[in-house]
Amino acid sequence: MxxxxxxxxxxxxxxxxxxxxxxxxxxxxxxxxxxPTFRGTDPGAVWSNEVMEKGTHAFFQRAPHESWKMYLQRFELARAAKxxxxxxxxxxxxxxxxxxxxxxxxxxxxxxxxxxxxxxxxxxxxxGSLRLARCSAQGCELGAPRGTVPMASVDFSAFHASPSPETVPRCPRCDSRLRPHVLWFDENxxxxxxxxxxxxxxxxxxxxxxxxxxxxxxxxxxxxxxxxxxxxxxxxxxxxxxxxxxxxxxxxxxxxxxxxxxxxxxxxxx
Known part of the structure; x- marks a missing residue:
């Protein structure tokens, strides 16, 4: 070169x-x-899939199951990559x-x-990391500002069987919903x-x-x-x-x- x-x-x-x-x-x-990239010209670029709306805390609050579906798809893709x-x-x-x-x-x-x-x-x-989740409740020891939960320890069986707000996995400490451990567009x-x-x-x-x-x-x-x-x-x-x-x-x-x-x-x- x-x-x-x-x-x-x-x-x-x-x-x-x-x-x-x-x-x-x-x-x-x-x-x-x-x-796939986010803003790139590659065919699978995520940007074309309304990530500015879906990659937000506000979207998770409105539709936590839809938020998790998006991130689990990306998690499976990333897990298979080398x-x-x-x-x-x-x-x-x-x-x-x-x-x-x-x-x-x-x-x-x-x-x-x-x-x-x-x-x-x-x-x-x-x-953040697709290998981690965290509690969505502020102040929980498994949530912000320091806590996380390994994704490998989260049971998604009920969610996979029937994705809904009710089947989103819960925090083992306080029973609030778990969220992906990623920085969303409306966060700091x-x-x-x-x-x-x-x-x-x-x-x-x-x-x-x-x-x-x-x-x-x-x-x-x-x-x-x-x-x-x-x-x-x-x-x-x-x-x-x-x-x-x-x-x-x-x-x-x-x-x-x-x-x-x-x-x-x-x-x-x-």
Missing amino acids: TSSGFEALLEAVRGPASVNVLVITGAGISLASGI PNAAHRALVAWEAWQEAQGRGFAVVTQNVDSLHEDAGSRQLVKVH YTEHDTYEIERTLILARQSRVIVFVGTSFSVGVTELVYRRGRKLDARMFSIDPSNASLDRGIEPVTARAEEALPELVRVLQS
């Missing part, structure tokens, strides 16, 4: 010994694993950075578990401690290179990190096949993540 953007990214990563790297991943990195070359390359890049005595972290907008399945260790799941990053938004902003402040991978820059965390990086004069890059509209001082690497990231690691290791 010889694009000017790729060479600029390589130069930045190979820069001074103090260079820490922060990678922000979006749905585009998981597309090669068979998980990490692709981009996820594995980030693990190798993390190891290379550590061997050089440099910091490295991944902040993912994705609620799938492909980064952890691949082996990423310095990982922030800023939008401070809703739950496990979103680790403060850690994300600290990582952005400490990083001299910030790489956005497979994101449309349409969610809050990308704007927060972008503003922090711009203020601190960090080098910022975007790895995505549809980078034509970038005009914000972010340097484009116009390529698929599963192609660009393994090549980057190959060159770093050589």
